[in-house]
Amino acid sequence: xxxxxxxxxxxxxxxxxxxxxxxxxxxxxxxxxxxxxxxxxxxxxxxxxxxxxxxxxxxxxxxxxxxxxxxxxxxxxxxxxxxxxxxxxxxxxxxxxxxxxxxxxxxxxxxxxxxxxxxxxxxxxxxxxxxxxxxxxxxxxxxxxxxxxxxxxxxxxxxxxxxxxxxxxxxxxxxxxxxxxxxxxxxxxxxxxxxxxxxxxxxxxxxxxxxxxxxxxxxxxxxxxxxxxxxxxxxxxxxxxxxxxxxxxxxxxxxxxxxxxxxxxxxxxxxxxxxxxxxxxxxxxxxxxxxxxxxxxxxxxxxxxxxxxxxxxxxxxxxxxxxx
Ligand code: SF4
Ligand code: SF4
Numbered sequence: 001x002x003x004x005x006x007x008x009x010x011x012x013x014x015x016x017x018x019x020x021x022x023x024x025x026x027x028x029x030x031x032x033x034x035x036x037x038x039x040x041x042x043x044x045x046x047x048x049x050x051x052x053x054x055x056x057x058x059x060x061x062x063x064x065x066x067x068x069x070x071x072x073x074x075x076x077x078x079x080x081x082x083x084x085x086x087x088x089x090x091x092x093x094x095x096x097x098x099x100x101x102x103x104x105x106x107x108x109x110x111x112x113x114x115x116x117x118x119x120x121x122x123x124x125x126x127x128x129x130x131x132x133x134x135x136x137x138x139x140x141x142x143x144x145x146x147x148x149x150x151x152x153x154x155x156x157x158x159x160x161x162x163x164x165x166x167x168x169x170x171x172x173x174x175x176x177x178x179x180x181x182x183x184x185x186x187x188x189x190x191x192x193x194x195x196x197x198x199x200x201x202x203x204x205x206x207x208x209x210x211x212x213x214x215x216x217x218x219x220x221x222x223x224x225x226x227x228x229x230x231x232x233x234x235x236x237x238x239x240x241x242x243x244x245x246x247x248x249x250x251x252x253x254x255x256x257x258x259x260x261x262x263x264x265x266x267x268x269x270x271x272x273x274x275x276x277x278x279x280x281x282x283x284x285x286x287x288x289x290x291x292x293x294x295x296x297x298x299x300x301x302x303x304x305x306x307x308x309x310x311x312x313x314x315x316x317x318x319x320x321x322x323x324x
Contacts, residue, residue: 004060004181006031007039007051007080008090011073012100012150013066016167017091018042021063023170031177035060039080051079059083061180063163063173065090067100067311068151072144081157086180088192090173092166092261094153095191096271097311099166101150102303104310104317108148152312162191166261166308169248193246195266198258201245204230213284217297220256231257232282237298242268242278261308270314272305 010018024031038059039046051059062080064087066073081087092098103111112129116122134141153159163172176192179185186192199205208230218235225231231238231252238257244265251258264271279298285291298304310317 003034003036005038005054005058006035006177007059007062007084008037008042009039009062009064009076009080010042011064011066011077011094011153012069013091013093013098014100015042017065017093020091020165020167020170020173024174025170027170027174031174034181035177048076048079051076051083054083056082057085059085061086061088061177063088063090063177064153065094065167067093067097068153068156069100069103069147069149070144071147074147074156077153077157086160087153087157088176089153089159089162091168092164092263092308094159095162095164095312096263096309097150097152097313098308101152101309101311101317102307104149105302108146112146149317150311155311160188161186162189164191164193164244164262165247169246169250171248172246191244191263191266193244193262196245197265198240198243198245198247198249198252198262202230202240202249202252204228204252207233209233212282214282215284215294217279217294217299219299227255237279237304239275239278242271242274259304259307263309271309272302272313272315275305276301 008021022028037044038054039051059080062084064077064080068074068077089095093100097104116129117124117127130143130146132143132145134143161176163176165172172192194201199208202208207228212232214232214235216235217237220236223234223236225234225236232241236257239260240252240258242264243258243260244262247262260271260275264274268274280295283291283294285294306313306315
């Protein structure tokens with residue numbers, strides 16, 4: 001019997017999750033020693049036929065990063081599901097829809113128009129958009145279909161475990177792979193990180209007031225802030241109180257507030273709604289007009305609250321009656 005087989009695949013993502021595997025550094029040797037990588041398109045030349053030839057369930061685990069926007073991504077995710085004992089959603093985009101999921105605020109055609117006609121660096125006088133089929137002097141060229149909306153991985157296939165983060169820290173990836181190989185399996189559906197909020201392990205937690213009251217939300221560049229004090233205590237939005245811990249407080253260590261890439265805590269259905277209700281609860285005003293003014297100082301609320309989770313939220317995105 002050979003080594004357990006592992007597959008890695010990327011869908012709509014920035015490539016950061018692939019980097020996070022490379023960031024295992026020398027630990028990658030431990031992983032490679034323990035497994036046979038049978039599919040990793042970003043790093044090695046495997047073909048889809050290689051995967052199709054593996055018996056169903058013949059891959060121990062597939063780590064799939066990125067959200068699903070293209071038909072090809074959906075097709076390969078389904079193939080990997082069929083061939084794998086376990087599928088792990090790797091990173092924020094596969095877990096919750098991620099930053100690429102913010103495209104759901106716009107209709108599909110608006111996304112294509114923006115990318116291929118409107119951005120200042122594009123010169124496309126004929127207004128040509130990508131097509132699924134193109135006749136190139138008698139030779140038919142096919143492109144994968146572009147879906148109407150972005151989906152998180154578990155909106156397309158059954159997912160066993162989730163590694164959160166944008167990107168996930170390498171230690172979480174190594175722990176996830178080793179836990180599977182050693183049969184230390186948590187219940188299906190577990191998010192493989194902390195269950196408590198980020199504030200519990202934040203190096204600035206001592207300065208977080210018991211009762212936070214804010215009269216104006218400031219952007220990081222609008223103020224000189226104390227790098228040792230809790231961001232919220234200084235009027236800078238930090239989503240640490242409503243974000244799952246386990247990232248090693250990476251942003252805080254780099255003197256930036258938390259944006260919520262590890263997703264919400266266990267019992268929360270909608271990360272954006274939770275973030276909005278949390279910030280509403282710390283506004284220090286009674287008068288409706290004053291409350292509106294303070295709320296208006298929140299920069300890009302939709303982008304802030306749903307930065308990583310729009311496709312998996314209750315909203316899911318723009319309501320489009322023509323969408324499939
Ligand atoms: S709100 Fe942010 S800065 Fe303050 S303790 Fe929580 S994670 Fe740390
Ligand atoms: S501090 Fe927040 S945004 Fe930054 S890596 Fe951790 S969970 Fe993600």
